[in-house]
Structure formats: structure tokens, C-alpha cells
Amino acid sequence: MTAPEETIVPVDTESQRRLHESGLDYRIADMTVDADAEGFLRADARGFLDEDPTEAVVAQMRETMRERRNIGVYDESAGSWPIATVNSWVTPLTVPGGEIPMWAISSVTVSGTHRRRGIARALLEGELRAAASTGVPVAGLTVSEATIYSRYGFGSAVPVARVTIDTRRAGWTAEPTLGRVVYSDKQTLADDLETLHERSRTSRAGQVAGWRGRWQRMAGLAEGDKEAAEVRGIRYLDADGVVQGAMAYRLAEIPGAFRAELRIRTMQAATDEALRALWQFTVQHDLVDRAVVDLRPVDDPLPWLVADQRAVTTEVHDHGWLRVLDVPAALQARTYRASVDAVLRVEDVLGFADGVWRITVDAEGRTTVTATDADPQVTLGIVELSAAYAGGEPLSRLAAAGRVHGEDTAIAALSHAFSTDPAPVLGIWY
Numbered sequence: 461m462t463a464p465e466e467t468i469v470p471v472d473t474e475s476q477r478r479l480h481e482s483g484l485d486y487r488i489a490d491m492t493v494d495a496d497a498e499g500f501l502r503a504d505a506r507g508f509l510d511e512d513p514t515e516a517v518v519a520q521m522r523e524t525m526r527e528r529r530n531i532g533v534y535d536e537s538a539g540s541w542p543i544a545t546v547n548s549w550v551t552p553l554t555v556p557g558g559e560i561p562m563w564a565i566s567s568v569t570v571s572g573t574h575r576r577r578g579i580a581r582a583l584l585e586g587e588l589r590a591a592a593s594t595g596v597p598v599a600g601l602t603v604s605e606a607t608i609y610s611r612y613g614f615g616s617a618v619p620v621a622r623v624t625i626d627t628r629r630a631g632w633t634a635e636p637t638l639g640r641v642v643y644s645d646k647q648t649l650a651d652d653l654e655t656l657h658e659r660s661r662t663s664r665a666g667q668v669a670g671w672r673g674r675w676q677r678m679a680g681l682a683e684g685d686k687e688a689a690e691v692r693g694i695r696y697l698d699a700d701g702v703v704q705g706a707m708a709y710r711l712a713e714i715p716g717a718f719r720a721e722l723r724i725r726t727m728q729a730a731t732d733e734a735l736r737a738l739w740q741f742t743v744q745h746d747l748v749d750r751a752v753v754d755l756r757p758v759d760d761p762l763p764w765l766v767a768d769q770r771a772v773t774t775e776v777h778d779h780g781w782l783r784v785l786d787v788p789a790a791l792q793a794r795t796y797r798a799s800v801d802a803v804l805r806v807e808d809v810l811g812f813a814d815g816v817w818r819i820t821v822d823a824e825g826r827t828t829v830t831a832t833d834a835d836p837q838v839t840l841g842i843v844e845l846s847a848a849y850a851g852g853e854p855l856s857r858l859a860a861a862g863r864v865h866g867e868d869t870a871i872a873a874l875s876h877a878f879s880t881d882p883a884p885v886l887g888i889w890y
């Protein structure tokens with residue numbers, strides 16, 4: 461297998477120097493070397509409070525990690541595992557009207573013995589500099605805590621919905637679908653999820669590409685997954701027999717009730733009809749009182765498919781975090797809802813996006829973004845620009861929160877131009 465290009469981007473010399481001054485070695489953890497792979501994966505699991513992985517788990521996860529640029533921070537006096545980990549890879553990010561390369565960051569851990577001495581800061585800043593050095597215009601991550609990453613310029617950009625359905629009262633009112641739902645075995649399920657995600661991820665901003673290990677995990681094929689035996693899968697075939705939807709779920713017993721909660725691990729639908737079929741299967745499942753699913757778009761049609769909208773509880777929460785690194789490249793890569801001509805002052809303490817920028821979108825949708833000496837009409841921080849970038853957070857909302865300043869008309873025009881329909885979503889954790 462050829463290594464993806466980003467995995468051979470050298471480590472950031474500034475972070476290397478800073479950590480070296482504290483006696484730490486910041487280097488690539490080479491997944492082809494047994495000791496590096498095992499140490500990285502076990503330190504990663506410890507950082508996320510997971511069980512120590514078995515050999516089989518390490519072997520399986522190693523396959524995924526081989527596709528990434530893994531960095532460990534090593535303290536000779538603290539054993540052979542790294543005391544901090546991070547990894548990254550470049551993935552397409554769907555934006556309104558297209559795609560852009562995004563530097564995805566994951567596995568950010570610092571050992572409990574080395575916390576709060578600036579190691580995570582060195583890791584994050586190192587990732588951003590590495591991304592910028594290779595010309596990747598945006599970085600992204602999903603987060604364990606919402607208070608960690610704005611200091612590095614990340615904004616909560618793609619909110620999603622956690623949905624709970626009281627299936628006893630929901631009722632089904634949607635028009636009938638023309639295809640059929642069938643159960644699938646786990647391997648078929650993993651294949652369907654992968655194919656359907658790849659087919660549908662360009663239909664909403666905020667999505668990124670998946671990877672093999674993720675679909676295997678969702679389908680109950682991951683080593684060490686204690687719920688694996690309970691995972692079930694279905695697929696939806698349209699009237700022509702084409703697979704257009706798939707869902708991985710499990711049924712958890714509600715104690716003492718002889719009833720179950722249907723927990724959806726993931727649902728993938730390439731058509732509206734397929735999504736309706738998956739929802740119908742869920743809402744009308746026998747012996748189920750409740751169904752729960754996370755990472756749904758905030759404008760999921762579900763409340764309009766049931767008789768009683770109050771049977772659907774939606775909790776919106778942050779999920780996809782983005783960080784613009786290259787303002788012209790990022791803003792020129794997406795389309796806008798309306799033409800606009802505005803001068804923005806972007807404040808970025810880390811320097812990547814700092815400056816005054818003129819964005820012009822003409823009536824044909826042609827967009828130019830250039831540095832300018834003109835007086836800014838709107839001033840915002842990199843967190844706010846990044847939050848608004850994919851169309852998931854209105855600039856007007858950020859202005860109402862006192863986080864975007866300037867001329868009301870310019871803010872309103874930009875807010876409208878940046879907005880997008882359907883709502884962005886990010887259906888996976890990374």
C-alpha cells in the first residue's frame with residue numbers, strides 16, 4: 461500500500477523544538493513498526509478512558525492508522541508508550557456547491573501524568589502549521605469537550621441533532637415507499653454503509669469521507685466491540701432493486717418491561733424515499749417503546765413523517781468543528797446563496813487567517829477573495845469565521861451574541877450569502 465501523501469509531511473519543527481526543551485521527543489509513530497503501533501494505540505485508548513486494547517484490536521486499528529499521520533510525544537523516563545498522541549489525514553469536506561481538502565485531526569491525548577503543561581497546545585499548533593505548510597485550507601475535528609479548541613481558532617460549525625422518538629405515540633403518516641426493506645448480514649451492512657455514505661456525503665455541507673474501519677465498527681465487525689453480537693442491519697432497495705439506504709442498530713432491553721429501545725448506530729440514505737423507509741422501519745418496529753439516534757441533520761424530515769410531532773424530541777448539539785487556515789482558498793471553494801461585496805477584518809492570534817479581506821460574489825456566482833487595504837465593514841474572529849464557513853451557523857446569530865461586529869447591512873448580507881439549504885451535517889465521529 462502506498463502511504464497517503466499527508467502521512468509523509470514531516471513533523472512541525474517549532475513544536476518539536478518546544479517539546480525538546482522540556483526533554484520530550486515529538487516524532488512520527490510509525491505504524492509499520494510493532495512497538496510504535498502498539499504504544500500509540502494503547503496510549504490513545506488510555507487517553508480516551510477506553511479499555512487497554514487486545515492484540516486483535518491493535519492489529520485491526522493499525523490498519524486504519526496506517527492511513528494517517530500519527531505523532532507521538534515520548535518521555536524516555538515514562539516508558540515506551542508515548543505520553544501524548546495526535547493524528548491527522550486529509551479528507552474531502554463537503555461545502556456548499558463543492559468540496560475542499562480538510563486536515564482532519566484526531567487521537568488528541570495527553571497522558572494524565574503530563575497534563576496542563578502545554579503539550580496539547582504544541583500538538584494542535586503543530587498540526588495547523590503542518591496543514592498550512594501543505595496548502596490545506598481548512599482543518600477539522602470532533603471534540604470530547606466543547607471548551608478545548610476555540611483557543612486554536614476552531615469554531616463549532618456543524619451542529620447536529622440527537623433524536624429520541626416515543627414510538628408508542630408517534631404514528632406513521634408518510635406516503636408509502638415503493639421499494640422494500642430487507643435484513644442484511646454484517647459484511648453486507650458494512651459494504652452498504654460505506655457505499656451509501658460515499659454516494660450521499662456530497663449532498664450536505666459538513667460531511668467528510670468515511671473509512672473502512674469505521675463502517676466495520678458500525679456494522680458490529682470491530683474487534684473488542686462488546687455490543688457486536690447485538691448489531692443488526694437492514695437495507696432498503698428501491699422499486700428498481702437498487703440499494704438506496706442502510707441502517708445499523710441494536711435493541712437494548714428496557715428492564716422489566718419486555719420492551720426495547722432501538723438504538724441506531726448509523727443510517728445512510730441516498731434518497732429521500734430511502735430515508736423515509738428507514739424511519740418507517742424504526743417507528744413501526746414491534747416491541748419497541750423508544751428509538752434513539754445521534755448525528756442527524758437539524759432539518760431531518762422525521763417530525764413531518766409522524767402523526768404526533770411531540771413524539772420526536774430533538775436535542776441540537778455541537779459536533780463538527782472547523783478552522784479556516786487560508787481565507788481566499790476556503791471562501792473561494794464554496795458557493796453562496798446571494799451575491800455580496802464586503803470587506804472583512806479577520807482576527808487570528810495564530811496568524812494564519814489574520815488580515816483584511818474583500819469578498820466579492822457576482823451575480824453569476826463567481827467569487828473572489830483578496831487581501832485589501834480598504835476599511836473593514838465587518839470584524840470577526842477566526843472562530844466566528846470558521847463557525848459560519850460551511851453555512852451551519854448564521855453570522856447574524858453570532859452578531860446577536862456580540863461576536864461579530866460592524867455594519868448591520870453588511871452583516872445581514874453576508875449572513876444570507878453564507879446560509880445554505882439543506883442544513884449541513886456531519887454523520888460521523890473522528
Ligand SMILES: CC(C)(COP(=O)(O)OP(=O)(O)OC[C@H]1O[C@@H](n2cnc3c(N)ncnc32)[C@H](O)[C@@H]1OP(=O)(O)O)[C@@H](O)C(=O)NCCC(=O)NCCS
Nearest residue numbers: 507568569570575576577578579580581602603604607608
Ligand atoms: C484535552 C487534553 C488533550 C489537554 O491536554 P494538555 O496537554 O493538558 O493541554 P495544555 O496544557 O496544552 O493546555 C492548553 C490549553 O488548553 C486548556 N485545556 C486543557 N485541557 C482542557 C480541557 N479538558 N478543557 C478545557 N480546556 C482545557 C488549558 O487550560 C490551556 O489553556 P490556555 O491556552 O488558556 O493556557 C488532555 O486533557 C486529554 O488528553 N484529555 C483526555 C482526552 C481528550 O479529551 N482529548 C481531546 C479529544 S477531542
